[in-house]
Amino acid sequence: MANKSIFRSVPGSRVPATDTVNREGAPAYQMKPYQALAQLAVTGTFNRTFYAGAGEQLDEVMDLAWQVQPDYLAKTAVYAFEQGRMKDMPALLLAVLSAMEGDEFNRAFPRIVRNGKMLRTFVQMIRSGVTGRKSLGSRPKRLVQAWLETASDEQLMRAAVGNSPSLADVIKMVHPKPKCRSREAFFGYLIGKPYEVGALPEVVKAFEAFKRDRTLPVPDVPFQMLTALELTKEHWVQIAQKAGWQMLRQNLNTFARNGVYQVPGFTRMIADRLRDRDTIRRAGVLPYQVMVACQYADQGVPYEVYDALQEALEIALELVPKVEGRVVVCPDVSGSMQSPVTGYRQGATTAVRCVDVAALVAAAMLRTNPDTVVLPFERTVVDVRLNPRDSVLTNAAKLASVGGGGTNCSAPLERLVEQRAQVDVVVFVSDNQSWLDAARSRYQGTGMMGNWHKLKVLNPKAKLVCIDIQPDTTSQAVERADILNVGGFSDQVFTAIAQMVDGGSSKEWTRMINAVEL
Incomplete structure (x- = not known):
């Protein structure tokens, strides 16, 4: 008789034979290119994982991106950004798409590059050379110029936070054409060139005035631009009142260190913001982000705020x-x-x-x-x-x-x-x-x-x-x-x-x- 451990009868239809091995060297099934690309697009962060290095992920993505149709590549990039809540991966896929024929790049760009951070990440991906070139090229350059020319003053101010490249680097690279005195002065301010002070946008004027006089209201700028300044509890209250949901979630301990919960009404205000269903939905809050906030809220964070986080988790899990x-x-x-x-x-x-x-x-x-x-x-x-x-x-x-x-x-x-x-x-x-x-x-x-x-x-x-x-x-x-x-x-x-x-x-x-x- 033949070896029953090999030729044993298994009820039902035949188990499909494997066609590859996983990262442990054990038998596995190879995903089709369109499925494999989607998998990497919503999980890959270009950081070293337990099983794979950042370079391996990049090589796999680049190989798969050229195996699918541009339309599917564009949709995967948009899906990864809008639904998967990814950042670096959509920017890379968009950079690859910019080298392909067709108008998919033009249509996908505004869906992904919605803020200055994504704009800078996209430019970084192109300049790195991983997609085959280090210059933007005419199509990407036009779209980057258009974003800079049409972005609001507040968007540009938020985009000014960060380097490699900085917003100033991007402006110098693509030479946007300001359509008004205010934008011309703003560009000069950002890149360190002479500008007309009186023509600066109000948000910039407010920031510069606050740097000189802390008794003025806190300007509506990214709080990272303010933390180098000497701030009071009252300043932090104003910052929190203007902050988005994610900023609040990430700085609960910072508020405690600065004694802000001692300000009457502040704790209730933060708790109400954290548990607000509409705000949570608009912010695209991921359940695990709330879980982390709960885990790392220290003893200085009031229980009312912690309880609001638990409510936020339940809302984030409504799907x-x-x-x-x-x-x-x-x-x-x-x-x-x-x-x-x-x-x-x-x-x-x-x-x-x-x-x-x-x-x-x-x-x-x-x-x-x-x-x-x-x-x-x-x-x-x-x-x-x-x-x-x-x-x-x-x-x-x-x-x-x-x-x-x-x-x-x-x-x-x-x-x-x-x-x-x-x-x-x-x-x-x-x-x-x-x-x-x-x-x-x-x-x-x-x-x-x-x-x-x-x-x-x-x-x-x-x-x-x-x-x-x-x-x-x-x-x-x-x-x-x-x-x-x-x-x-x-x-x-x-x-x-x-x-x-x-x-x-x-x-x-x-x-x-x-x-x-x-």
Whole structure:
């Protein structure tokens, strides 16, 4: 008889053979170019991750960008910026697009370059030479000129914060043509050339006057331009009153250090701003950003403000779908998930780990779907008791505190098969680098696919959603009608889950990208 460990009979249709290996060298499935590009676009930050260096990500993106049509490249760039909340990646894709034929670049540019920071990032990408040239070229130059000429005075003032390149560098590079005395004076002010003082915009006059006299009202300029000055508690109150939601979230401890919470009414004002639903929506707040603010609010931050942050998290998670049927969520808590979700960056590494995001997704699904079964995994399933009535933050912290071993994406599915569990939807949140369940032969497929086939015998209508939160171009589950691979850590992954469960297909994510109108 032939070796049964190799030629054993598996119920159901044949498990697809793998066609590549992942970053651990274990069998995996290669994503198609359009899907791989989308995956990198919503997870890649050009920082070193646990498995890949920044250079590797750049090489992969550049290779994939030229394998897809310009229209899809443009839509991916816009989607990554508007829905994925990414910054560097959309700018790079836009820079690549500028070298392609067609008008997709012209249509995508205003959707992505909406502020001075994105303008400077785009110019930086071009000047770096990674897209094949170091000069802007006629088309990009015209659009950059147009942005500088039509931006509001407030937009230009905000754009003046930052270097490499600075806004002054960009102005010197493209030589915008000011259409009025005020803009001509403003450009001269920014690049250090002679200018007509009386023609300066009011916001610049107010800033220069405040530098001379601190008794004047705080000007409406980026607070980074003010922090080098000697500020009082009253100044910080004025800054907070004019600040956007993200600035408030990032400076709660700064307010405490400057004694601002002692000012009557300030605490209530901050709390009300943080929990305001419309403000949260307009600011595009990501759930994990609120989680970080909660984690790092020190003892000087009043409980009223902390409580408002928890309300903000619930609002940011409103897109978590209510899924009909039996739901299982599998957060990866292996050792590699302890790495920062946006990679390592000298002096600016985020405190948010991949495991924090995975735990947040699981806890959020549990909150919306109280009967959800949560199966954290590393080498095996890690047993953690969660209470659906606990806050999302409490359950996320419980999940993030366990694990640390190797990665075995098969483990939760194996348990479900052993239990002959009845399931409708299984959601994985992982970095996708399973290796402990590596098959001996690529013809056996991945361990994850093999166990999914067994579970499908018990649950023919079940669907599998694999959320990958790290930049990669392979998967452990091959794309097909009952399997959705989706990348990123914005609230759009919940939209993709909801649509997949509600009769959608494995093409749901790329359908969302293709639906972008340029």
